[in-house]
Amino acid sequence: MAARSNYANSLIREDPDKSHILLGGSGRPWVLGTPYPSQGEVERAIGKPPLVDSTGARICFISRCRGLTGPGATIDGDSSKMLELWFDQSDSKLSLMTVHKDGEETVGRTGRDYKKHWTYFGANRTLVKQVNLKRFDVMTRPAFLRQFGELTAEDFIQHPVWIAVHGVDDQEPWYDDERLRRRNFSALTGASL
Amino acid sequence: MLLVQATLTFADGTTAHGFITPQHDQEPFDLGIIQPQVFSPTRRHDFWDGMFQRPGEDRAAFYRDLNKTASQVFPVAFATKPGLASGHTVGKIEGFYVREKRRSAFLPIKELADEALSGWPRMVAFRVSVVVHRDVVVGLSCT
Numbered sequence: 001m002a003a004r005s006n007y008a009n010s011l012i013r014e015d016p017d018k019s020h021i022l023l024g025g026s027g028r029p030w031v032l033g034t035p036y037p038s039q040g041e042v043e044r045a046i047g048k049p050p051l052v053d054s055t056g057a058r059i060c061f062i063s064r065c066r067g068l069t070g071p072g073a074t075i076d077g078d079s080s081k082m083l084e085l086w087f088d089q090s091d092s093k094l095s096l097m098t099v100h101k102d103g104e105e106t107v108g109r110t111g112r113d114y115k116k117h118w119t120y121f122g123a124n125r126t127l128v129k130q131v132n133l134k135r136f137d138v139m140t141r142p143a144f145l146r147q148f149g150e151l152t153a154e155d156f157i158q159h160p161v162w163i164a165v166h167g168v169d170d171q172e173p174w175y176d177d178e179r180l181r182r183r184n185f186s187a188l189t190g191a192s193l
Numbered sequence: 194m195l196l197v198q199a200t201l202t203f204a205d206g207t208t209a210h211g212f213i214t215p216q217h218d219q220e221p222f223d224l225g226i227i228q229p230q231v232f233s234p235t236r237r238h239d240f241w242d243g244m245f246q247r248p249g250e251d252r253a254a255f256y257r258d259l260n261k262t263a264s265q266v267f268p269v270a271f272a273t274k275p276g277l278a279s280g281h282t283v284g285k286i287e288g289f290y291v292r293e294k295r296r297s298a299f300l301p302i303k304e305l306a307d308e309a310l311s312g313w314p315r316m317v318a319f320r321v322s323v324v325v326h327r328d329v330v331v332g333l334s335c336t
Contacts, residue, residue, distance in 0.1 A: 149237075151196070151212075151237070152232065152237075153210040153211075156196075156198040156210060156212055157198070157210070160197065160198035160274065160277055161195060161196070161197050161277060161278070162195070162196040162197075163194070163195050163196075164194040164195075
């Protein structure tokens with residue numbers, strides 16, 4: 001990793017734990033322990049208030065971080081410009097990430113299969129890192145599922161036994177989403193116990 | 194993989210909610226499989242450091258979060274409610290566990306008792322490494 005982070009790779013990092021989203025830079029990543037952070041969680045993590053657009057939809061713009069250099073060059077010569085996080089107004093959860101790049105319209109997508117890899121280079125054209133944006137896909141999941149890191153004491157009081165859904169709920173309609181198979185648990189209730 | 198509600202009892206007799214993964218009782222008792230976890234009022238904690246021991250400040254944060262000293266926490270006894278699960282569902286946690294480098298076994302990192310720290314203000318833990326070759330101890334080090 002280059003000592004001087006560029007703006008783009010400072011905004012997005014991959015964490016070994018795929019259930020995390022990390023935003024931030026200069027060695028101070030903001031860790032969001034869930035792929036579905038609420039707007040409040042993001043605001044608390046980054047310490048900045050949101051902007052509200054003219055339509056009333058609440059949009060959180062994350063502008064340039066203090067202490068970081070300007071936009072960095074990407075493999076295709078563009079530079080990143082701004083990152084926006086959009087939050088669903090019904091449950092305030094993160095629903096869309098949009099990255100604007102110079103010379104382009106919005107490249108973010110709302111589809112479930114949104115995957116885009118950008119490779120950023122440092123000033124001497126050495127590879128800094130590859131950034132994988134797929135963690136910001138729009139995702140929905142059943143309310144009875146919990147990611148491992150989300151389980152609380154209250155969950156275990158309500159349901160004393162939880163089972164990993166991988167290999168168990170294969171026939172469920174939501175199971176076709178590969179991301180929901182990993183590290184998700186559903187409660188065992190009634191006759192299942 | 195199952196996660197089953199458990200009650201954890203600290204050395205000072207207080208209890209907390211948590212959970213474990215029951216292990217088949219045909220297998221040797223292995224905390225690496227059972228992986229007990231405990232809920233504090235603010236978050237969830239585990240006792241498993243894997244290959245790399247958690248930093249001292251993280252251990253200090255753990256004790257702060259529980260508002261206890263090391264000697265008030267360890268050993269921790271855990272048990273599930275009867276009837277919730279079969280297999281190994283009861284056990285004891287001696288400390289934070291790390292994978293021993295040369296063997297597959299896991300060893301607890303013992304926290305020194307508070308009173309033992311009086312002459313060692315910087316030392317809060319020690320680790321014993323045992324080198325075993327053909328069931329004979331050939332090396333022993335303490336760091």
